Amino acid sequence: MREIVFDTETTGLSFAGGDRMVEIGCVELINRVETGRTYHAYFHPERDMPAEAERVHGLSAAFLAKHPLFAAGVAALLDFIGDAPLVAHNAGFDFSFLNGELERCGQRMVCRSRMVDTLAIARTRHPGAKHTLDALCSRFGIDRSHRVLHGALLDAQLLAQVYVELMGGRQIGLGLVSEVAPAPVVEVIAVPSQVRPLRVFSPSAAELVAHAAFLKGVKEPLWGVVASD
Template identity: 80%
Template sequence: MREIVFDTETTGLSFAGGDRLVEIGCVEMVNRVDTGRTFHAYFHPERSMPAEAQAVHGLSDAFLSDKPLFAAGVAALLDFIGDAPLVAHNAGFDFSFLNGELQRCGRDPVCRTRMVDTLQIARTRHPGAKHSLDALCSRYGIDRSHRVLHGALLDAQLLAQVYVELNGGRQIGLGLLAETAPVAIAATTVHAAPTPRPPRVFSVPPAELAAHAAFMARVKEPVWYQGRPGGAAASG
């Protein structure tokens, strides 16, 4: 399954109140494995950057002055995310800015049924604990030493690792059955029965077979013959 883990940086806390999106970072995951494909962009907010917001992410008016408007990069962004579920920490906040910018430039908003909120997952898995991205990185031993300021792509990359841990860790990918494509039946998607992987065949050298037979000949009253006709004398 393809998923996009993403994060945004903004000029403030409320798109409806006049704040704008200035940075977005996206990480592609397939079956909860980071593929290495990312999307990252800065956008000119068409307004000044408040000092308190700049203190969080370090993005100044001077830095953003030559960056494109959101409308100029929206096609590439939408092409990258496709129709995949979108994973974010406190996802309602990021969705409000993403959809606000999309609607502002005449695009359809992203349906909230695609929203996966790692904050809610963390609250369910670890009630009463701290649930910030920093706290979750500490809990799961994820290195965040290079995170001096918030940055959308860096935070999305850290969140991708946290998301894997929140869903059981790396062992979730150690399946023993081959994956099968879903079969569509009317309005319902049904997965075909998994196909077992073919057994591996190992050849045993004749010398080892002879040594094994000699050893077995010395075993008296083996338990695997008990209860069979002839008892320990049975063969085959």
């Protein structure tokens, strides 16, 4: 099964309110295992970059001005995602920007039936806990020390690991061929057999005489009593 984990960075919180997508990062999974194939692109938003948004991802208007418009890279993006399910954290937000940009340049929007929301999954699996990407990385022991600012590809790579853990984790040790550890070598040391002489337990004549003398000295022996009715 092929799935695409993706994340976006934007100029703000609302595409309908005039915000634009400025970065997208995608990670390919096959049977919940990363293949190493990724897609990453920056886009010129054709507008300014609010300071609060720049503090989140560090992408300035001057930096983005050097990159193409979304329409110029849409064919490569659509080719990469294909018809696979799309996994995102708070997926409704990312889908609103992805579909907004697709519609804006005359492309068919991605059906929301393909949407897999890891935030909804996390809330079901761990009710009452924190469900941010950082919190989930901490829960599952995923290293995020290099995440200083938000970045679409980096966040997608972290989310891919979180998604696998949310869905049960990798079953380490299950494979097509199982390796059986060799049996321990036990060294057997041969000991030469020794034939012992037959032991004789019959009493000697002196022992019989001593025993008879002992019995004569026993007063009122039990073996001399005859039971009566």
